[in-house]
Amino acid sequence: MYGILLLLHLLGAMIWTGGHIILSVVILPKVLRDKSPEQLLAFESVFEKIGMPALIVQIVTGLLLAHRMLPDVSLWFDFTNPISHVIATKLTLLALTFGFALDARFRVIPALCKESLPVMAWHIIPVTVFSILFVVAGVSFRTGWLY
Ligand code: HEM
Numbered sequence: 001m002y003g004i005l006l007l008l009h010l011l012g013a014m015i016w017t018g019g020h021i022i023l024s025v026v027i028l029p030k031v032l033r034d035k036s037p038e039q040l041l042a043f044e045s046v047f048e049k050i051g052m053p054a055l056i057v058q059i060v061t062g063l064l065l066a067h068r069m070l071p072d073v074s075l076w077f078d079f080t081n082p083i084s085h086v087i088a089t090k091l092t093l094l095a096l097t098f099g100f101a102l103d104a105r106f107r108v109i110p111a112l113c114k115e116s117l118p119v120m121a122w123h124i125i126p127v128t129v130f131s132i133l134f135v136v137a138g139v140s141f142r143t144g145w146l147y
Contacts, residue, residue: 002065002068004071005061005064005065006061006065008057008061009057009058009061009062009065011054011057011136012054012055012057012058012061013058013120013134013135013138015050015051015054016051016054016055016058016134017130017131017132017135019047019050019051019054020051020124020126020127020128020131021131021132022125022130023043023047023124023128024125027039027040027043028121028124028125031117032117032118032121035114035117037112037113037114037116037117037120040112040117040120041109041112044109052072055097058134059094062090066087066090069083070083070084070087070088070143074087076091082144082146082147083141083147085146085147086140086141086146086147089133089137089146090134090137090138093130093133093134093137096126096130097127097130097131100123100126100127100130101123101127103123104120104122104123104124104127108120108123
């Protein structure tokens with residue numbers, strides 16, 4: 001069971017983080033150069049179909065893996081425990097990702113136009129950075145970087 005959870009978690013990480021890196025490094029510069037909200041919306045509508053299920057898989061498997069590591073949930077924010085540092089980092093990144101994603105989805109995207117593309121860029125870039133930090137935090141369960 002542990003192996004399957006970890007495998008699903010890693011597959012989800014590949015899709016979520018990999019997709020955001022492609023969005024930030026390949027799609028976004030072209031969208032800003034061409035001043036083309038249409039290109040961005042076209043990528044978003046395709047990526048949404050695989051990216052959102054991947055994020056849900058991350059959250060479910062991540063919570064189960066965290067529960068397996070530290071079954072007492074009240075200790076997840078007890079910073080005397082090194083594992084809590086990493087779990088709390090992951091949950092904080094999740095809250096930040098939600099904040100930016102909801103603001104983009106309900107405020108920025110419905111009114112997306114050439115002029116608001118930079119605002120959208122300032123949502124995409126932080127969410128990409130958070131997605132990479134999720135991986136750094138994940139790896140640090142083994143390496144102890146955040147302990
Ligand atoms: C998009 C979001 C996320 C990404 C990209 C991500 C990525 C990763 C990666 C790359 C690992 C390393 C696995 C290994 O060492 O083999 C990992 C481990 C882990 N992640 Fe996440 N993660 C995400 C969200 C979460 C969430 C929301 C939680 C819940 C607190 C979580 C909890 C864990 C745990 C407990 C491990 C350690 C698994 C183990 O080695 O037993 N993750 N994550």
